[in-house]
Amino acid sequence: xxxxxxxxxxxxxxxxxxxxxxxxxxxxxxxxxxxxxxxxxxxxxxxxxxxxxxxxxxxxxxxxxxxxxxxxxxxxxxxxxxxxxxxxxxxxxxxxxxxxxxxx
Amino acid sequence: xxxxxxxxxxxxxxxxxxxxxxxxxxxxxxxxxxxxxxxxxxxxxxxxxxxxxxxxxxxxxxxxxxxxxxxxxxxxxxxxxxxxxxxxxxxxxxxxxxxxxxxxxxxxxxxxxxxxxxxxxxxxxxxxxxxxxxxxxxxxxxxxxxxxxxxxxxxxxxxxxxxxxxxxxxxxxxxxxxxxxxxxxxxxxxxxxxxxxxxxxxxxxxxxxxxxxxxxxxxxxxxxxxxxxxxxxxxxxxxxxxxxxxxxxxxxxxxxxxxxxxxxxxxxxxxxxxxxxxxxxxxxxxxxxxxxxxxxxxxxxxxxxxxxxxxxxxxxxxxxxxxxxxxxxxxxxxxxxxxxxxxxxxxxxxxxxxxxxxxxxxxxxxxxxxxxxxxxxxxxxxxxxxxxxxxxxxxxxxxxxxxxxxxxxxxxxxxxxxxxxxxxxxxxxxxxxxxxxxxxxxxxx
Numbered sequence: 001x002x003x004x005x006x007x008x009x010x011x012x013x014x015x016x017x018x019x020x021x022x023x024x025x026x027x028x029x030x031x032x033x034x035x036x037x038x039x040x041x042x043x044x045x046x047x048x049x050x051x052x053x054x055x056x057x058x059x060x061x062x063x064x065x066x067x068x069x070x071x072x073x074x075x076x077x078x079x080x081x082x083x084x085x086x087x088x089x090x091x092x093x094x095x096x097x098x099x100x101x102x103x104x
Numbered sequence: 105x106x107x108x109x110x111x112x113x114x115x116x117x118x119x120x121x122x123x124x125x126x127x128x129x130x131x132x133x134x135x136x137x138x139x140x141x142x143x144x145x146x147x148x149x150x151x152x153x154x155x156x157x158x159x160x161x162x163x164x165x166x167x168x169x170x171x172x173x174x175x176x177x178x179x180x181x182x183x184x185x186x187x188x189x190x191x192x193x194x195x196x197x198x199x200x201x202x203x204x205x206x207x208x209x210x211x212x213x214x215x216x217x218x219x220x221x222x223x224x225x226x227x228x229x230x231x232x233x234x235x236x237x238x239x240x241x242x243x244x245x246x247x248x249x250x251x252x253x254x255x256x257x258x259x260x261x262x263x264x265x266x267x268x269x270x271x272x273x274x275x276x277x278x279x280x281x282x283x284x285x286x287x288x289x290x291x292x293x294x295x296x297x298x299x300x301x302x303x304x305x306x307x308x309x310x311x312x313x314x315x316x317x318x319x320x321x322x323x324x325x326x327x328x329x330x331x332x333x334x335x336x337x338x339x340x341x342x343x344x345x346x347x348x349x350x351x352x353x354x355x356x357x358x359x360x361x362x363x364x365x366x367x368x369x370x371x372x373x374x375x376x377x378x379x380x381x382x383x384x385x386x387x388x389x390x391x392x393x394x395x396x397x398x399x400x401x402x403x404x405x406x407x408x409x410x411x412x413x414x415x416x417x418x419x420x421x422x423x424x425x426x427x428x429x430x431x432x433x434x435x436x437x438x439x440x441x442x443x444x445x446x447x448x449x450x451x452x453x454x455x456x457x458x459x460x461x462x463x464x465x466x467x468x469x470x471x472x473x474x475x476x477x478x479x480x481x482x483x484x485x486x487x488x489x490x491x492x493x494x495x496x497x498x499x500x501x502x503x504x505x506x507x508x509x510x511x512x513x514x515x516x517x518x519x520x521x522x523x524x525x526x527x528x529x530x531x532x533x534x535x536x537x538x539x540x541x542x543x544x545x546x547x548x549x
Binding site for chain 1: 109110170173174175176177178314315317384385386387448449451452455456457459460461462463464466467468469
């Protein structure tokens with residue numbers, strides 16, 4: 001049940017994109033962890049650059065998307081920069097389309 | 105601070121700056137100021153201050169209000185100083201220009217105009233320096249150090265300028281007259297070298313690594329670049345003031361400053377090449393490709409400077425040297441980055457608040473790069489042709505080049521307005537439910 005909720009939240013987060021890279025935050029590897037306990041969901045996520053004005057919108061967007069999932073009572077999103085995001089975390093299926101080298 | 109805010113008045117600064125740029129281009133195309141008149145003639149002073157204060161400094165201040173918090177991951181000291189500062193800067197510049205026109209006999213004599221302009225500009229830049237300086241001072245890391253040195257240079261530039269304005273009005277006594285007689289190279293070096301160039305370098309480090317997903321330039325490397333640049337400005341201004349005080353010539357001082365300046369440009373080239381080499385994102389967007397042309401212009405400026413000095417013709421071709429610095433390096437970089445920054449900020453303002461609730465376009469979807477490329481190409485080709493026309497002593501060819509630059513800049517401005525109005529975003533994604541179309545001239549959030 002909890003695993004299902006985590007997966008539904010993960011799917012819902014795909015509506016949130018990084019504006020610069022134009023891909024969703026799940027495939028970009030921004031989502032470090034999703035934990036669910038009852039209906040309470042805790043998400044640990046990151047972004048490319050601390051201090052960027054997009055960062056707070058990404059966090060709020062993730063919170064809005066997660067909160068809209070049926071079964072979620074509360075969604076808590078923490079933005080963390082340790083460990084730092086690297087392009088290695090991008091899903092291989094979208095890597096080439098973003099103009100990244102195949103091997104980084 | 106995790107995320108920064110959108111600076112409310114950055115677009116207003118950009119709009120004011122671009123208006124001044126068009127005014128400067130119109131003056132050049134009309135043949136007003138250098139090369140039609142002497143470098144120190146009142147008409148040239150009008151032109152130079154429209155470019156350096158109206159265009160470059162206003163654009164730089166607008167960008168810094170947005171990006172100093174990004175550089176530091178820390179909010180701005182005060183959000184409320186930006187608009188009054190812009191009002192003071194605009195009023196001050198208009199008074200200063202009117203003062204120069206009165207000096208040249210284009211307006212009735214009014215000696216008080218120049219001091220009035222100076223006081224208003226000191227107040228306007230003072231607000232900018234206090235706001236950005238207090239923000240950066242508490243966490244002077246990496247590129248923010250460049251901004252601090254840039255702001256210190258701005259203080260110096262403005263101080264010299266104010267003394268000149270009072271001296272031209274006959275209100276500064278013999279010391280003011282002495283500073284006016286010999287201090288202009290110091291004022292120009294502090295402004296173009298310290299304030300505009302070092303600040304542009306500092307901001308570019310962050311923007312380049314952010315938009316190309318490259319690791320930040322190592323602190324040790326950027327410190328070396330800043331040390332060379334800061335010392336170049338300090339040698340020119342400090343050494344120059346000392347030499348003027350002792351009644352000595354400025355040649356020795358400026359030779360040292362030039363060597364340090366060349367070292368700074370070379371080290372900056374090394375740093376930027378490193379960012380390009382280590383970038384994770386291999387596709388280069390238009391703003392990056394165009395920024396490369398501005399880096400090439402900076403290298404061209406260095407080569408031109410060395411060539412003119414070695415041939416002993418720098419005083420004769422100072423106009424060409426300054427023109428390539430101002431339009432090839434600084435203006436080219438600012439225009440390329442404006443194109444990107446406006447798209448990025450417009451995206452955040454329009455689509456940031458609805459993220460997670462609706463599908464949104466990408467930043468790239470707001471811009472039509474293919475269409476915009478030709479305007480940038482026209483601009484750069486015209487700048488390089490204009491430099492050659494100045495070197496060849498062909499004022500008519502220079503005016504044609506200035507007209508071509510105007511065409512390029514109007515094209516770029518048209519593209520920026522289209523970005524701001526979301527005109528290139530496909531209809532289904534253009535304004536999702538809950539989003540609000542941005543205002544052309546300021547941020548609503």
